[in-house]
Amino acid sequence: MENSVLSVRHLTKAYGHRQVLHNVNFDCQRGHVVGLVGANGAGKTTIMKAVLNLVKFQGVVTINGQRVGFNHHRELTHVGSLVEAPGLYPYLTGRANLELFADATATQAQRIQEVSRALEIETVLDCDVKTYSVGLKQKLGIALALVNQPSLVILDEPMKGLDPQATKALRELIVKRQAAGTTFLISSHILDELQRIAEDLVVINQGRVICNTSMREVLAQNQHFLVIKTLQEDQAVSILRIAGYRVVARHPLRVKLRGKDVVAQILRTLTDHNIMIDDVRHEDGDLEQFFLHMLDQQEAQHA
Numbered sequence: 001m002e003n004s005v006l007s008v009r010h011l012t013k014a015y016g017h018r019q020v021l022h023n024v025n026f027d028c029q030r031g032h033v034v035g036l037v038g039a040n041g042a043g044k045t046t047i048m049k050a051v052l053n054l055v056k057f058q059g060v061v062t063i064n065g066q067r068v069g070f071n072h073h074r075e076l077t078h079v080g081s082l083v084e085a086p087g088l089y090p091y092l093t094g095r096a097n098l099e100l101f102a103d104a105t106a107t108q109a110q111r112i113q114e115v116s117r118a119l120e121i122e123t124v125l126d127c128d129v130k131t132y133s134v135g136l137k138q139k140l141g142i143a144l145a146l147v148n149q150p151s152l153v154i155l156d157e158p159m160k161g162l163d164p165q166a167t168k169a170l171r172e173l174i175v176k177r178q179a180a181g182t183t184f185l186i187s188s189h190i191l192d193e194l195q196r197i198a199e200d201l202v203v204i205n206q207g208r209v210i211c212n213t214s215m216r217e218v219l220a221q222n223q224h225f226l227v228i229k230t231l232q233e234d235q236a237v238s239i240l241r242i243a244g245y246r247v248v249a250r251h252p253l254r255v256k257l258r259g260k261d262v263v264a265q266i267l268r269t270l271t272d273h274n275i276m277i278d279d280v281r282h283e284d285g286d287l288e289q290f291f292l293h294m295l296d297q298q299e300a301q302h303a
C-alpha cells in the first residue's frame with residue numbers, strides 16, 4: 001500500500017517442526033496506531049521479532065518501502081521497539097542507559113528530558129537501574145524505544161506492569177507522537193486500553209490473521225445489550241424468550257437489542273408479568289467482546 005510504513009507479506013515462521021506463523025499479511029499506515037491482538041501463544045511476539053529481524057522467517061517485510069532481512073537492516077535504524085523484557089544495564093543509571101542508546105546529536109539531552117518527563121521517570125533518572133521496580137524498568141524500556149523519535153515504534157505489551165497513572169502517561173505520549181506522524185504497532189491484552197489508542201486492528205489466532213480491520217469498523221459492528229437486574233431472573237428469562245427477545249445471559253440478565261427491539265416494550269413485557277425490575281442499563285459491545293466473538297467464530301468453524 002502506498003502510505004504503508006510497515007508491510008508484512010506471506011510471513012511464515014517455524015520453530016523446529018512447529019509452524020507458528022502461517023502466511024501473515026498486514027500493513028501499518030503512516031501515522032496510525034495498529035493494535036495486534038490474539039490469545040496467549042497466538043504469535044504476536046514472533047511477528048514483532050520477525051519484523052525486527054530478531055528471528056529468521058520466510059516472507060517479505062518492508063519498512064518505508066525497503067525490504068528488511070538478514071542482509072538488509074538499514075531501515076531498522078528508524079524503528080524503536082520494546083519486545084519482551086527491556087534490555088537494560090542494571091549497574092548504570094536510567095540516564096546513562098538512555099545516553100548509551102540515544103543518537104549523539106545536538107538534541108540528545110533534550111530528547112532524553114522530553115521522553116523521561118512524559119513517562120514520569122525524571123526523578124529516578126540518576127538512580128541505578130538495579131534499584132528500579134518492574135514498572136519503572138518497563139517505563140525506561142519504553143523511553144529507550146521512543147528516545148530517538150523513530151518513525152515506526154513496535155511495542156509488545158507496553159502497559160504490562162504499569163500503574164493507572166503510568167498507563168495514562170504512556171497513552172498520552174503515544175497519542176502525541178502519533179499526531180506528529182509516528183506509526184505504532186502495539187500488542188496488548190489490555191483491550192480497553194488498546195481500544196482507546198488504536199485506529200487499526202490485526203487479530204491473530206494460532207499464527208494466522210483472522211481479522212484486519214479498523215477500530216471504527218469494530219465498534220460500529222458491535223452489539224448493544226440491555227442489562228436488567230431483578231430477583232426473578234429465571235422467570236424473567238422465560239417470559240422474554242417466549243415474547244421473542246434474545247436473552248444472551250442470565251446473571252445478570254442480558255438481552256441483545258436488535259434494530260426492531262424497543263426498550264420500553266421489553267420492560268413492559270416484564271412488568272405485565274409482575275416482574276420487579278431493580279435496575280436497567282445499556283451496554284455497548286467493545287473490543288473485548290468483538291475479540292471473544294471472533295475467537296468463538298473460529299472455534300465453531302473448526303469444530
Ligand SMILES: Nc1ncnc2c1ncn2[C@@H]1O[C@H](COP(=O)(O)OP(=O)(O)OP(=O)(O)O)[C@@H](O)[C@H]1O
Pocket residue numbers: 015020038039040041042043044045046047
Ligand atoms: N523460541 C521459541 N522456541 C519454540 N517455540 C517458541 C519460541 N518462541 C515462541 N514459541 C512458540 O510460538 C508460538 C507463538 O508464541 P508468541 O510468543 O509469538 O505468542 P504471543 O501471541 O506473543 O503470546 P503471549 O500473548 O502469551 O505473549 C507459541 O506457541 C510459543 O510457544
